[in-house]
Amino acid sequence: MDSFWNKLEKPFFVLAPMADVTDPAYRRLIAETGKPDVSWTEFVSADGLFHTREKKGMKDEENPLLRDLQYSEAERPIVAQFFSSTPEMMEYAASLALSLGFDGVDINMGCPDRSIEKQGAGAAHMKNPARAKEVIRAAIKGVQGKIPVSVKTRLGYNRFEYEEWLPQVLEEDIAALTVHLRTRKEMSLVPAHWELVPELVAIRDRVNPSVLLLANGDVKSISEAREKALATGLDGVMLGRGIFGNPWLFADRTDASPREKLEALLKLVQYFSLLTPPKHFAILKKHFKAFVNGFDGAAELRGKLMDTTELSELEPLLKEAIPLV
Numbered sequence: 001m002d003s004f005w006n007k008l009e010k011p012f013f014v015l016a017p018m019a020d021v022t023d024p025a026y027r028r029l030i031a032e033t034g035k036p037d038v039s040w041t042e043f044v045s046a047d048g049l050f051h052t053r054e055k056k057g058m059k060d061e062e063n064p065l066l067r068d069l070q071y072s073e074a075e076r077p078i079v080a081q082f083f084s085s086t087p088e089m090m091e092y093a094a095s096l097a098l099s100l101g102f103d104g105v106d107i108n109m110g111c112p113d114r115s116i117e118k119q120g121a122g123a124a125h126m127k128n129p130a131r132a133k134e135v136i137r138a139a140i141k142g143v144q145g146k147i148p149v150s151v152k153t154r155l156g157y158n159r160f161e162y163e164e165w166l167p168q169v170l171e172e173d174i175a176a177l178t179v180h181l182r183t184r185k186e187m188s189l190v191p192a193h194w195e196l197v198p199e200l201v202a203i204r205d206r207v208n209p210s211v212l213l214l215a216n217g218d219v220k221s222i223s224e225a226r227e228k229a230l231a232t233g234l235d236g237v238m239l240g241r242g243i244f245g246n247p248w249l250f251a252d253r254t255d256a257s258p259r260e261k262l263e264a265l266l267k268l269v270q271y272f273s274l275l276t277p278p279k280h281f282a283i284l285k286k287h288f289k290a291f292v293n294g295f296d297g298a299a300e301l302r303g304k305l306m307d308t309t310e311l312s313e314l315e316p317l318l319k320e321a322i323p324l325v
């Protein structure tokens with residue numbers, strides 16, 4: 001299939017999906033500040049989308065869960081990520097992504113969260129490759145050959161199983177595969193296994209060379225990502241936590257001043273206020289430590305921001321602080 005994936009210049013650098021971090025507000029700021037080659041939505045429950053609509057008898061466009069599938073044009077290409085272990089639900093979510101204008105659909109097969117795994121989704125797919133394949137095929141059916149499907153997974157469940165697991169996924173008709181370079185058991189507690197990437201590239205080359213291969217884990221700058229991709233033959237690198245407090249990451253800037261950071265946080269607050277229906281404002285609090293630092297009075301301002309109880313209190317506090325920094 002001819003898709004945005006084939007038009008990217010290699011190596012490419014993409015924004016990782018991070019629930020309650022890379023929400024539509026932060027992604028909009030990132031797209032304006034340092035644009036990734038591809039952006040991902042936070043993961044969204046395909047079953048949740050399906051059941052909410054069924055239960056309430058609503059039209060697709062009335063589903064309140066669509067809030068997490070908002071995006072701005074500036075983010076394109078933008079991929080919608082879903083989790084599910086039920087082919088029917090995945091097919092529905094994929095067809096919904098197509099109708100919402102997404103450029104691609106990604107299936108989460110790596111999330112270690114117990115509540116996701118209990119549903120047989122996320123990392124639990126690694127324990128049941130046959131079901132994983134059905135879910136991938138269902139997504140492919142849902143997008144009707146019009147937009148590409150990709151998968152994000154890990155190196156294995158309790159141990160390295162990439163030699164058996166990755167071929168199962170690569171045999172399917174997917175456009176791209178992202179591997180978070182840890183097992184499920186390792187969570188994010190050990191350094192990502194970059195030393196294994198040449199083996200992963202060899203597996204991809206053997207099983208299905210048409211699939212683009214991306215790796216992910218611990219990369220903190222685009223220069224580092226480029227070096228790693230060029231050294232290993234990867235097509236792309238996905239960056240996640242490096243974006244905390246640094247929406248300039250994809251512009252390869254790590255020298256933002258404290259004032260620039262506060263101005264960026266103010267923009268984030270403003271974009272967050274525009275989300276409809278509104279998202280719980282406590283979500284914003286996880287950004288304060290990363291954005292408010294490096295100047296006299298930073299701890300005090302952080303304290304004041306943390307003590308707020310309404311979204312509307314944030315903007316005046318930041319506007320007052322910015323000229324003084």
Ligand SMILES: Cc1cc2nc3c(=O)[nH]c(=O)nc-3n(C[C@H](O)[C@H](O)[C@H](O)COP(=O)(O)O)c2cc1C
Nearest residue numbers: 016017018019042043108180217218219239240241
């Ligand atoms: C707060 C947070 C939320 C995450 N949410 C998702 C998610 O929704 N979907 C997903 O595939 N991975 C998710 N991840 C995993 C990241 O996409 C990425 O694989 C991981 O953080 C390792 O990359 P990094 O070291 O560049 O951050 C999340 C990670 C964090 C820290």
